[in-house]
Amino acid sequence: MSGETILIVDDEPAFARVAGAFLTREGYHVVTTKDAASAREVFAQARPDLVLLDLVMPPERTPEAGLSLLPEFSSAVTVVLTAHSEHELALRAVSLGAWDFLAKPVEPELLRFCVERALAKAALEREIARLRAEKAGAYDGLIGNGPAMAHVKDMIRRIGPAELPVMILGPTGSGKELVAHALHRASARRGPFVSIHCGAIPAELIESELFGHLKGAFTGAHADRPGLVATARGGTLFLDEIGETPLPCQVKLLRFLQGGTYTPVGGREARCADVRIVSATHRDLEAMIASGAFREDLYYRLRGVVIRTPALDERREDLSLLATHFLAQAAKKRKLRFSQEALAWLVAQSWPGNVRELKATIDCAAALADPRSSTISAEDLTFARGGGVPLAAEAVAETLPEAQEKLERRMIGAALAATEHNHSATARRLGVSRVGLLKMMARLGLR
Structure with a gap:
């Protein structure tokens, strides 16, 4: 039983049901959806290892609908499955991030072979990223060979390749941001490392900073502006001093973390996020929860795995x-x-x-x-x-x-x-x- 998660995005119930049942018997965890909007939501929640994507989906029923999803699914291996097996379409799909292109109907043995190769490729990429990070100095800036730092480095080595959120706790000046950078370098994510100091931005601006805004959303919004979540696509979003976040902003951040989607200020359509969340604080969040200064549900969404940086x-x-x-x-x-x-x-x-x-x-x-x-x-x-x-x-x-x-x-x-x-x-x-x-x-x- 391999246990990897596979997302099937296909509006044909028969194919989704048969392919899902076959892959479930093979030991995979299978999730299905039938259109682009729900695919974005399910992708953010399920965090699949592999996506089987039909290009032609409602309501547009053109290949463009499926092609538009490929950049958003970049953190998973995507195999395109469609009856439209034109050579030019296959090249476009691959150029946008698809790993393979198969025409339906697909024989079970061919599907098994393709899925095994795709997941083996993903595992190999993660291992290569880990080795490359070690060789390039994933721990650059983390100076020290004592037991305390050895433990921190071991945690980074073990947690870095995972997609879990990480909370870094430690006193001011103990190197929390360096640990966040090291986690990013030790991951398989090739997107940027983007940092935001949660206490340095006024409460009324933090939503726009995180999620961006559309032209005309408010006075002075003369053009569309992507937020830090979009800027960090495929990479890591570092929420520094998360304990300084005002309560109204905590609610908006919680909604984003729960659904994995966000809506720019002035927009109506939710967008899918592809970021790993790493947060840090020197504050005692449990004491803040007890006093009502920090939301308990947000705390448990963020904490995932905890790394503690030692005082000097x-x-x-x-x-x-x-x-x-x-x-x-x-x-x-x-x-x-x-x-x-x-x-x-x-x-x-x-x-x-x-x-x-x-x-x-x-x-x-x-x-x-x-x-x-x-x-x-x-x-x-x-x-x-x-x-x-x-x-x-x-x-x-x-x-x-x-x-x-x-x-x-x-x-x-x-x-x-x-x-x-x-x-x-x-x-x-x-x-x-x-x-x-x-x-x-x-x-x-x-x-």
Whole structure:
């Protein structure tokens, strides 16, 4: 018993009944439907491995009706079954994503052979995608070899190829979005990874952002605009900070997840979605459910499988490896290293902001580093984290110009780190012109 799900889309009851019964005896789970509209809905709910698609369906009764469904069924293997066996039609179907093309009536043995080959092809593609992801670095950005990160990577390896929704829970700055990217790379999905921060978009705009809108739907809607669900077709939709979603938006999101279909703002016809949902939050959703701030039904729709990202203090064995990696990224144009005292200082600290705080501290320290030295000291890190200038460091400057240069370097470096190296924003922060900032950076060796 193989157990794969097969969707038969055919308006001929006799063929659907006979083919369905035959494939059920072969050990498959079979679902049938008879028109394009219901096919979209059933496809979203059943998530079939294989679709047997008749091209000529009501109400149009032309091959265009079936051909229009092929791009929407891209996550499954589709075999076209029709009495219209023209060569040109077969080529069009294949160009739109069909894997094979069979003319009816189909002999049972030929149908069995075609289905077995199609499902074997799908399994092979999933395995190739998994191996390709591993070779290309599915875990890029997930630095660490300790037990906590080994568990996270094992979960990604096991869950990535599945189509289940995933909820990533963990404190702020612990790498939840990196895990979401890794899940996408470990999947067989070839569509894009699309992210939305659920708390950053006003409640009145989130429906349009997710589902798009049609021209004239509201004031300022001068043209049709696809939403993020359509943009992520064939890929992954990452709902970041799902716990920040306003309650009215939670209702709309729940309807979408229940049916797998959505309607753009200003539209009337439902459209089929083909996305994998990955969500993340640092909030305690169960406590939010108890207080009425988060819907329980939405929670269970989203959670599927849960991956928990550990706080940095729970994986201290990875700290030196992370610090070295971030320093190499921050100092691409020069060779910098940590002194032994600096590494000891890093390991001894508590990092409530987790990996994000560690990276920001190292980025700032690298920007402030004395261009005449190749070593990051504990004093550099202390200042970069906001601990002030150590007395020992202050005593090094023997003249006023040297002290002024050190202060300029530190202030400019801190402003660059705070603005992600945006020169215009850094100049505004420091109260100087952009040209003046660039001249100072050149003089201080910061460019």
